[in-house]
Amino acid sequence: MVHFTGPRRDDRDPTALDPSSSSVTGVSDIDDSVNGSEKQTRGSSRGDSKLSSKRKRRRRAKDGGISEMNGHSSVSKRRTSISKAARDPRDEPPGKERKKRVKVEGPDTRSPSPVIDFDGLSRPSRGTRERLEESTEQAAERLEKMRGAIRTILECVGEDPDREGVLDTPTRYAKAMLFFTKGYQQNVRDIVNNAIFHENHNEMVIVKDIEIFSLCEHHLVPFTGKMHIGYIPNNNVIGISKLPRIAELFSRRLQVQERLTREVANAIMEVLKPQGVAVVMESSHLCMVMRGVQKTTATTITSCVLGCFERKEKTRNEFLSLVGLNGSGR
Ligand SMILES: [Zn+2]
Numbered sequence: 001m002v003h004f005t006g007p008r009r010d011d012r013d014p015t016a017l018d019p020s021s022s023s024v025t026g027v028s029d030i031d032d033s034v035n036g037s038e039k040q041t042r043g044s045s046r047g048d049s050k051l052s053s054k055r056k057r058r059r060r061a062k063d064g065g066i067s068e069m070n071g072h073s074s075v076s077k078r079r080t081s082i083s084k085a086a087r088d089p090r091d092e093p094p095g096k097e098r099k100k101r102v103k104v105e106g107p108d109t110r111s112p113s114p115v116i117d118f119d120g121l122s123r124p125s126r127g128t129r130e131r132l133e134e135s136t137e138q139a140a141e142r143l144e145k146m147r148g149a150i151r152t153i154l155e156c157v158g159e160d161p162d163r164e165g166v167l168d169t170p171t172r173y174a175k176a177m178l179f180f181t182k183g184y185q186q187n188v189r190d191i192v193n194n195a196i197f198h199e200n201h202n203e204m205v206i207v208k209d210i211e212i213f214s215l216c217e218h219h220l221v222p223f224t225g226k227m228h229i230g231y232i233p234n235n236n237v238i239g240i241s242k243l244p245r246i247a248e249l250f251s252r253r254l255q256v257q258e259r260l261t262r263e264v265a266n267a268i269m270e271v272l273k274p275q276g277v278a279v280v281m282e283s284s285h286l287c288m289v290m291r292g293v294q295k296t297t298a299t300t301i302t303s304c305v306l307g308c309f310e311r312k313e314k315t316r317n318e319f320l321s322l323v324g325l326n327g328s329g330r
Contacts, residue, residue, distance in 0.1 A: 115250075115266045120189030122249065122267065131185040146174035180215055183252030191249060192271050195239030202275070204315075205237065206230040208323045210244045216287050217254035225283020225299070227261075228323035231268060232275040232308055232315070243268070257283055257302050265304040276307025278319045301325075 121128045134142065150170040154161040161170070208228040216223050229243045250263045265279040280303040289296050309316045 115263045116188050116270050120187040122183075122186075122188055122263070128184045143171075143174050143178075146177065147171055150174060179252075180213075181253050183249045186249045186252075188246065188249065188267055188271060191245045192238065192242055195242050196236050196272060197239070198235060199233065199237045200235060201237055202233055202235065204230055204232050204319065204322070205240070206319065206322055207240060207243045210247050212247060212251045212260075212281065212283060214251040214255045214257075214260060214283075215253075216285060217256055219287040219291075220254070221286040221290070223255075223257060223283050223285040223287070223300075225281060227264070227279065227281040228325075229264065229268070230278045230309070230319045230323070231272065234273060234275045236272060236274070238268070238272050246271075257281060257285070257300055261302040262304045265306050269306050274307065276305070276309040276311075276315065278305045278309040278316065279303065280320070280323060280325060 116122055121132075131142075147170040150173045151161045154166055154169065159166055161167075206228065207230075208226075210227040210229065211224070212227050213222060213224050215221070227247050229247065231238075246267055247264050250260055250267065261279050261281045265277045268274070268277045268279075280301065282299050282301045284299055288294075288298060288300075305316055305319075309319060
């Protein structure tokens, strides 16, 4: 483990939740399809499929056919339960249908290439392991190597590396760089630390304005901004401070904004398995502001929506308007 002399946050420090970030528990349309199948299960477990379908018809009329839009499977399921009368739905243990539904949903909503390795380290994990498992000597060796490289940079830009003001800069910068990239040696499992709780809250949860400080992998200069994370639980909620910490894990490494956004969304999908996740990030890139096009007010916005946020425009727009981005026309 590398020892940081710089200001290193305690991993269990509750203040790790950014003070400027606020959490919103918004009213939302819960995933109609899952909710629908839950109702169906309840109805059929009493053997009362007529009542159930009546309810659903009412529901469709009420929500303007939205549940019908995503509810192809639940509609066909209802028909099946009526036409196949020989098979008593009460034979099925309660909740079985719901489980099946989640299983079917899996390949669509889970990321095809998980961002989390088998042991909880986030990919790419080779460098991560080397940093995590290094001895004190190896850590000193790493620091010395970095110092040499930074001294070379000082020489190359025309500085005198032995000048008093910059004499310790290689050491300081090496340590700062290790801090900026500490996400490489953090483990998602340690961060989540069993803070996933069974809760029948299936409405949208949003943590917005999470401050992000990351390094552009193309220029090694910072990009900073705000991230907004929303999810709709599937009977499990995650400790609210864990979302900014997952965002920090992925931002404290060399990144491009698009990938950072996607990795945070995929990681939450992976550890929590909610109905859906939405991540939006707005940021300003110093490589754009200080060099290149020098557009100081330009903001880059990236988003990644998974699960029900991807399937349902209404849910997506509700998230976007709750985080202050106009959802219409997207
Ligand atoms: Zn850049």
